[in-house]
Amino acid sequence: MSLVTASHLPVLQVIVPMLLAPLCIVIGNRTVARGFMLTAAIAMFGISAALMAGVLDGRIYIYELGGWAAPWGIEYLVDPVTAFVLLTINLVHLLAAVFCLSGNHGAPDETARPSFFAAWLLCISGLNGMVVTNDAFNLFVFLEISSLATYVLISCGRDHRALLAAYRYLVMGAVGATFVLLSVGLLYMQTGTLNISDLANRIAEKGADRTIIMALSFFVIGIGIKCALFPLHDWLPNAYNYAPDSVTVLLSGTATKVALYVLLRFLHDLFSADFSILAMPLDWILIVCGVLGMLLAPLIALRESSLKRMFAWSSVAQISYIVVGVGLGTTAGVAAALLHLFNHSIIKAMIFMAVGILIARTGTARIRHLGSVAHHHRFVCYILLFGGLSLIGLPGTTGFVSKWVLVTAVIDKGSWWLAIPVLAGSLASASYIWRIVETMWAKPAHLELAAQPSGVHFVEWFPMVILAALAVWFGLNATWLTGIADLAASSLVETGIGVAR
């Protein structure tokens, strides 16, 4: 491991979209704004790939913003975990951006304005900032940047209820962010520092006192809202459902994943896993929440009438798998969490693209109106089928790989009975997935179904096919990906961020 401080890559990852966003407004032309969005997406993906390459070469990137050394200044840190999450979200973002060019399928004019693209860029900039930062307060600031942009993006949905969904998310999100701020305050109060590595060292020296434990609790609740941890998931189904299609793709592939990453980072770096277990049964709280989520959310999904919201509930369920992995606290558990984070990002992004196209083409989101729709919209429906099978975790799909790794991790931890709810969760997913498959293939066609042209535009199918190809590839050959996830997990769990010092 070698420390690299001279490279500007970590900061470029964040400021490229951040600079392009105001430029969108200044130029005020929607074609240019689209171009900026796409440019930023390509550049960010390139940067994250370069960072990943560097990390695989054994480098760790540190960037001192303003030239002030931490802990006085703010620093960025890119280690294997960071690089892994960066690559994931920027990959999904790139494809979501391409998909966004298709024009969001009947969403109001808002989504074509330069300010929409500016908000989009701010959102992804904030998310990237949350990932690379190594400063607790800076995390809060970027959390807010991404959150605000997200609320706006959601409110651009085609249905008026998008406004209500955005408002509810705003209230919940603001409460969550305030919890995070409170937690950062309590930590700062007890340690006098904001830098995460420094915090970790100081907490390790000082040990746990009640203030720090409460900081941890509030942090978990606050960030739990953002990542839709099971009982705190209330905002997610409507937000996903009513957001414009491309925004749903973006959110499902990036926003919750970043929040999960932050949860992981805090639990393992800041409060090293031992500490969490000693101070409070946090691991079990997370595992219980996760298990409840993976069992109950599919049942709600099964009763859901809207296709898009059904998959939103499915996201709640799938996030629970990641939460269980985080809760396990072992290297294998974290690796499983990271792996599923990646797999679920690409699968769900693909599914939401397909759902968006299907709803646009048929003119309905109600599942019971989708009878026999597969015979008219074959391609999209097969993509949905493939995504669904992957969510169930059938062998040969990425979902199986992450399930396998997670169940192995669960058994490794010695609690093999925990494998049963995890497996039952995938069975529960099968129930709602099969409901729509049955509808789309075997139920009689609905009369009111609009006979829309079934052709799919290049910018629509291209990102979907790329995601599907990735899903197939990583379902059949996951050694490389799992290797990176293992590397990232062991760097997080075994050595911790303190190694950077």
Add this chain to the structure above:
Amino acid sequence: MIDMINIGMDIGLLGVLLACALLILRSGSLLAIILLSAAYSLSICALFVILDAVDVAFTEAAVGAGISTVLMLAVIRRQDESLHAPRWPSAISVVTGLGLGLLLIVGTLDMSMYGNPLAPVHLHLAPRFIGQSGAETGIPNVVTSVLASYRGYDTLGEVVVIFAAGLSVLLLLPSANTETGEEHEDRQRRAWIADNPILKAALLRVIPLVLLFALYVQFHGDYGPGGGFQAGVIFGAGVITFGLLCGLGKLLAILSERWVSIGMAAGVLLYAGTGVAAMWRGGNFLDYSTLAETPTAGQHTGILLIELGVGITVAFTMISLFICFSRGRD
């Protein structure tokens, strides 16, 4: 002695805060709630001054008591001014609130006592900021130097958040909508300031002073409380006053919406551009030391520029918020 007075005032103000909060909880009139929340903000401002946080107090006065209240007042309509306040808090809020409250109380038990100079919070980062920031940045106001330089990146984030809010309002309340009859009536009702010639004449004369004061706050932030954010708010308030007096049409004639949004973006670009310029000159992002011959001069230049960026974005965002909220078309 002074400490005793301070503690006495502290306790008194805390009492006022609690009273305001309880009244807000129980009140059934939206107007009353908004005014109570302004009173709350002013009290907490005073408290911040007692607690030596003059910059924060300044900001809270401008934001909590000022901008927030104005925005709220601009938004409320007659039909939602009165609401049914619940007689008792609901079970879920009591359980959640008490649960979290108790957790926090437990959390306070290991904290250092109020004002303890040996608390860990005062021992790690703060000594360097207080002891060396003067030499390192050449700026006496430690809050400004930390805000603009040591943690300048957070401040960039803050400006971006403001910009995002401005953006969102642009997206959510575009100019193409038409006014409903009720909304029109509401606007008429609130147009009384403009109809009062004496008040109008007096206020119009004050506006240049307000703008001048904004510039003072902008550039004096290095030496005393103030800075780009407060200046921006004040500048915006000045322009808003003009808009209130002479009507939105006149304001838009001078300053079209397009320019307002460009102004919003320009501040962010100035700020981030300063950072990029630092990179260009071989430093890290936002490392102002590279901007001039000596590091201190560079810091000075950089802080001047970014504070200006903050001021521009904040001012134009405030104006934009005002325009969008009070367009009458609502």
Add this chain to the structure above:
Amino acid sequence: MDADLSHWIPGLFNYWVAVTLFVLGLVIVIDSHNMIKKLIGLNLFQSAVFLLFITMGKVSGGHPPILDPSIEIYSNPLPHVLILTAIVVGVATTALGLALVVRIRRVYGTVDENKIQHNPDVEPEIIP
């Protein structure tokens, strides 16, 4: 811990008030049906956290952190910096929330969550 209750009361009073305000704000957020009141509750809730930050920055006998050769003890400037940023973030959230409220009222004619007929949890509509 080792200190008894009488020692805590003056030393932690500010924090406890902050906690009370925090709880009151949360109660307002949860209980209000009126969307504007909810946002005000949110402001209250956030300001409780601001108070906590500022209180921790206070040093007995300290002065505002503006350097002056005649002053020796300053309060901690860092919480002030953080809260300056947090206040701005808070007002940005409020502004966005209000913009949403205005739009919601335009569509639904009310800002009372209980009166809004199109509950987002009911079935999705067919897109024309």
Add this chain to the structure above:
Amino acid sequence: MFAGILPGLCVLAPLLGACAVVAGRKAPATRDAALILTGLVTLVLLVILLLYRDQYHQAQVLFQILPGLRIAFHVEPLGLIFALSAGLLWPVTSVYAISYLKAGNDEHQTRFHALFCVAIGSVMGIAFSENLFTLFLFYEILTFSTWPLVTHSRTSLAVSAGRVYLGVLLTTSLLLFLLAIVLTGKYGEGISFVPGGVLSATPPTLVGILVFLFLFGIGKAAVMPFHRWLPRAMVAPAPVSALLHAVAVVKAGVFSILKISVYIFGFDTLQSLLFYDLVLWIPAVTILLASAIAMRQDDLKARLAYSTVSQLSYIVLGALLANQMAMAGSGLHITMHAFGKITLFFCAGAIIVLSGKTRVSQLDGLGRAMPWTFSAFFVASLSVAGLPPAGGLWSKWYLALGVLEQGQVALLAVLMISSLLNVYYLTAIPLRAFFLKGENPGQRLETRRAMIVPLVATASISVALFFVADEIASFVQQVAA
């Protein structure tokens, strides 16, 4: 180079056939030709594999998903027997299916044939799987590719049957089977099939749990109480019932159990099990109960379905008995029962399509109208029941020897009673048709030669197998060598 991929080719050939069928959807004649050709090609490949089987003991790795998790094939006698049975019957069934669907003027023939190909491909995959993961992969593909076949008619009855089908098979496999695989991988020496098993060093309690997990997790073996999907799946068209629910799907289940007991548990580990006797009684109870239920079924296909449930548990019992004789019996019974039962289902299909009768009580006197059909039915009944001159005799003989070797006299009685019941409820059907007088008209109904020839052919093979059973048995017994 070519030699190394031969098992993979056997899997791939039917899948390519599916593509060919889809490609030929516009021209039915071409499509049907492609289907039969695929069947023949697969059969040829299997025969080549049989002749050169000694070269394929090594695992052929297709994909290495994770360390210890790979898609790989190998060839061993049990799998070869299973694959050959399915491969032989497939072209025959294709001929029958083409004719059957044409008779019903079915609208979705292409989809039907294509999915059929996929199902056969996954059967091949199961037969040649080198490890539990590969087995599981193709097991699930088989489940999903047959679901549209079960719900082929799209009636609400078919859709609800499809739900039960998928529900039972997925619940058992995703919950129990997969858990068993993970536990095996964790506490055993890997999940590859190794002669002698991989669980010799595993704690006995865990092995006990694993036996239950595998036994019930492989829902396709239809061990009670997870048998309910099988009778429900009978709403599918007759060729589906014939090949899939009498041969491919259910045999994939029992074959999996057989393979797992031989190559994952190993005879020694299995026999030293704590509640070994109790475990043996699980299939025994199924054998008896299913036979008893079959007797009371009036619906022809339902009776055959319960008979299948019963016969499957013979094979499961043989697998669990864990000795050479019983294993040979199980391996034989996979083949014997396959030929016998497919004949019965062909006959049932012919009766239903050509005469419109679905109930046993309606068949009186139909023998004269359909002599070939009911003769074949009679021969196949003998084979399934285990009477000469049909091959079924030998498989039951070996099973009985295996039971005796284990000293389980009570189980022997179970086998005897069940066989008697088989004789009663199966042979009764053709006998009624020939010798009882009914309202059925006298004219010949066997107008479709493409439906009659296959069933006569399979019945004849059943008889022929009577004479080569010993060779097959000794071939199967090479496993432990």
